[in-house]
Amino acid sequence: MSNPQQLRYSKEHEWLSGAEDGVSTVGITEFAANALGDVVYAQLPEVGSTVAAGETCGELESTKSVSDLYSPVSGEVTEINEDVVNDPSLVNTAPFEGGWLFKVRVAEEPADLLSADEYAAHTAG
């Protein structure tokens, strides 16, 4: 399992891309997708809503369980991935690419996001 170097990671297993015009992309990591199993339903935050770092903003449902989705960052949701809404298995097959979840105009980024290597160490234990 490899975590892209250019992303930053939360301990709750979300990833955050670098900001383009102040807008970052959020998804869950391959580690989290594997742990969930086949994702069958994704409830994503509404476009225009405000999310807060470390707080619940949706849910991901897999065959065996339902898991809260946390936002790794605070800001306003500008777009959600309709492809994932229509085909939640994208979260499993392409967690770092086509399976991204939402985009957020970043208001505030927590200082404790992890680098790829730090996240790898976090999930190794």
Next chain:
Amino acid sequence: MSSNAPAEPRRTALDALHRSLGATMTDFAGWDMPLRYGSERDEHNAVRTKAGLFDLSHMGEITVTGPEAAQLLNFALVGDIASVGVGRARYTMICREDGGILDDLIVYRLAETEAGSSHYMVVANASNAQVVLDALTERSAGYDAEVRDDRDAYALIAVQGPESPGILASLTDADLDGLKYYAGLPGTVAGVPALIARTGYTGEDGFELFVRPEHAVELWQALTKAGEGVGLVPCGLSCRDTLRLEAGMPLYGHELSTELTPFDAGLGRVVKFAKEGDFVGRAALEAAAERAASNPPRVLVGLVAEGRRVPRAGYPVVADGQVIGEVTSGAPSPTLGKPIAMAYVDAAHSAPGTAGVGVDIRGSHEPYEVVALPFYKRQK
């Protein structure tokens, strides 16, 4: 100093093999068991269309032998075990004195000696094996019969799915065509002595093979090789659960519990009042049968989602804003392509097609269609 740390989980004879196959392991009833090897949906579909291989060594085998083994089982269980023919198996239950279900069981009648001694194998759920063993031991007092804990004597491997007869036939001389559903006979598979049973928990044709633990790896590998060309894949407990749910089969702890009698669970047919002799729970079960006839209890029904949100065990079933039942098992159904659930609902809302029924999914009332069980029935 006392310790409340949980005991180390038990490992089956196939544990190292599961890990070499990359299985995601999970704690199940004190056992470390494979949850899935890859995608649970792919495993599910393989069993429906080709074949799947399961390690079920956590199931609890109890051997009951002796001249009065049949009488003991007739007294201890609610079924008519004495009437089971040699080489046949029966689905039955063990109840408390108050009629509550202690476990559901499969009882195999394996042999009969010339001296009139019978040999039965009782297979209990992993989570209840000790309870069943204790109850059978206690209830054996006064009977000329021996109850033996054989949990460590067997590994259990199941091969399930439409390709399973062909796979097994390539490894055994046993007469599989002559082996009916719910029958089991001793034989040899891939050179390994096995009790070959045509039983399963998937809704498909298939076999369960009881072997000595030291033979488990050899048998698993032989089955894997024999199934290579026809799409056999190793399968974990996750797909076993969706397979049995689609097939409408109850799971202890979900559809069955000590809080329910067989009549409350819609399985009153397993209780045989007409058998010879008394049995544990008779009086309470007779009362439960009368209650069920005059004042229908909640009914176990199937629910099919119109949307995509998945009902889980314990979620309320609602109609007109009122709680009318409770989900006992729920999952996305790979075969139907929609979330499904089993639920106990008030009799008034139990008819297939009843309008206005929903499931309260974390505060939101999602529409569900009431259907008859099972959700899936294989074509024969």
